[in-house]
Amino acid sequence: MPSSSLFKSQLRRSGNIRQLEADAFFQGAHGVAIDPGLADIHSHFDQEASRANQESIPRQKNFEQTIEHVRAAIPEAEHKWQLVKERLGEQTPPFVLPLLVAISAVIVAIAEITMLAPALDVLDITDPASQVMSATGITLIGSLAFHFAWESLSSEKFTKAWRWAIRILSGFTATALAYWGILRGQQVAFAARLNDNPLGRFLAGHPIASSIFYVFITLGAPLMIAAASHYSFHHLRDYWEWKKANSRLKCLIKQKAAAQKGLEAEKQGLEHRLAEIAHKCEQWKASYRLHHERGSKRGAIQEPFWTVPLKATFAGLIVAALLFWAPIVVEIPAVLASWIAAFLYFRRQWHSPTPEEYFELEHVHFSNPADIQNQKLPSWNQKPKELAE
Numbered sequence: 001m002p003s004s005s006l007f008k009s010q011l012r013r014s015g016n017i018r019q020l021e022a023d024a025f026f027q028g029a030h031g032v033a034i035d036p037g038l039a040d041i042h043s044h045f046d047q048e049a050s051r052a053n054q055e056s057i058p059r060q061k062n063f064e065q066t067i068e069h070v071r072a073a074i075p076e077a078e079h080k081w082q083l084v085k086e087r088l089g090e091q092t093p094p095f096v097l098p099l100l101v102a103i104s105a106v107i108v109a110i111a112e113i114t115m116l117a118p119a120l121d122v123l124d125i126t127d128p129a130s131q132v133m134s135a136t137g138i139t140l141i142g143s144l145a146f147h148f149a150w151e152s153l154s155s156e157k158f159t160k161a162w163r164w165a166i167r168i169l170s171g172f173t174a175t176a177l178a179y180w181g182i183l184r185g186q187q188v189a190f191a192a193r194l195n196d197n198p199l200g201r202f203l204a205g206h207p208i209a210s211s212i213f214y215v216f217i218t219l220g221a222p223l224m225i226a227a228a229s230h231y232s233f234h235h236l237r238d239y240w241e242w243k244k245a246n247s248r249l250k251c252l253i254k255q256k257a258a259a260q261k262g263l264e265a266e267k268q269g270l271e272h273r274l275a276e277i278a279h280k281c282e283q284w285k286a287s288y289r290l291h292h293e294r295g296s297k298r299g300a301i302q303e304p305f306w307t308v309p310l311k312a313t314f315a316g317l318i319v320a321a322l323l324f325w326a327p328i329v330v331e332i333p334a335v336l337a338s339w340i341a342a343f344l345y346f347r348r349q350w351h352s353p354t355p356e357e358y359f360e361l362e363h364v365h366f367s368n369p370a371d372i373q374n375q376k377l378p379s380w381n382q383k384p385k386e387l388a389e
Contacts, residue, residue: 017287024288028295037292038285045281049274056270063263070256077249084245093242098235104198105228112139112221119184142222143229150230174219181215228286307346358366 027037116138117131126130149170152163156336316339323331 017284020284020293021287023247024291025295028292029298031296031347034289034292037288041284042281045277045284049277052270052273052277056266056273059266060263063259063266066259067256067263070252070259074249074252074256077245079251081245084242088238088242093239094235095239098232098239101228102232102236103223105232108221108228109139109143109225111218112225115217116184132344139222139225142173142177142219143225145170146223146226147230150226177222178215179220181218182211184214184218309343311346312339315339 024037047373113132113135116135117128120131120134123134125134145166148166152158152166158166303386316335319338320331320335326334
């Protein structure tokens with residue numbers, strides 16, 4: 001007689017409704033109580049519900065941690081955004097124009113270096129690479145000096161001593177660059193006179209104009225670079241701070257909304273999954289009750305024993321047909337061995353069928369309703385009279 005623990009192990013392995021029906025019918029026909037089977041089904045689906053909960057809880061925890069993290073970060077982000085908005089306004093600070101100004105400053109610096117490098121011959125710097133490096137250094141000195149001078153006028157970052165030191169250094173730098181411009185004008189005029197160039201005669205006839213021109217080139221380029229870098233740096237920094245604060249707040253709000261939606265979806269999915277498991281459990285219990293009752297009422301009819309040697313004979317004939325080409329000494333033992341193997345297999349199936357095989361032998365007796373009470377259904381445990389004799 002099958003036990004409940006065996007049924008429980010089969011249920012855990014198969015998880016098949018057809019297997020459940022066969023086992024329920026088999027147990028009902030053999031007088032096994034229905035309660036242990038129902039308890040096993042309930043336990044099986046309780047385990048499925050527990051697994052669903054265990055799989056869902058870590059995901060819910062991740063969403064909850066994200067929500068808590070975002071909730072803790074939003075007040076700080078809102079405070080930073082409020083400070084930036086009070087200082088810069090709600091409109092996005094300009095970005096394109098400061099970027100173009102910064103690019104223009106780079107172009108001006110390249111042009112100044114290109115024009116200044118050849119003039120370094122007067123300082124006995126003749127190597128082209130050295131001239132470019134020296135011209136770059138002179139341009140940067142002037143630009144940085146004017147930039148810091150501008151900062152000292154518009155910012156309170158420097159102490160009073162530093163502000164005066166920067167301004168004095170900037171004045172010396174401006175004076176040096178002005179003299180350097182005059183020297184460049186004289187150098188160009190001298191070179192033009194040696195080559196009998198009309199430019200030499202013009203510059204010789206207009207010394208003041210030529211000096212002003214070269215002083216403007218030498219002194220104006222660093223001034224423009226400093227002004228452009230000061231303007232573009234502050235505006236690009238404002239744009240970056242505004243964009244960063246605004247994007248940070250929006251990103252946190254989106255993360256919070258997404259995490260809340262994900263948590264709600266996870267909880268709803270778990271509820272649907274548990275409801276599905278509960279529905280399936282009830283469905284399996286109903287099927288188990290039905291087929292257990294059918295097994296206890298109807299039982300199964302044992303096939304006649306003569307079908308066992310008949311099936312074994314068919315198996316031997318099939319082997320004989322497949323080995324028709326083999327010698328007699330090979331074919332006859334093979335056919336005999338296959339007959340014996342098939343006989344043993346079908347005899348076991350006839351004597352001890354599996355629940356699935358037993359379920360297929362269900363006894364269904366068609367009769368009039370009036371004859372049902374007078375009709376006694378044969379069961380598997382009751383052998384026919386001729387077999388008993």
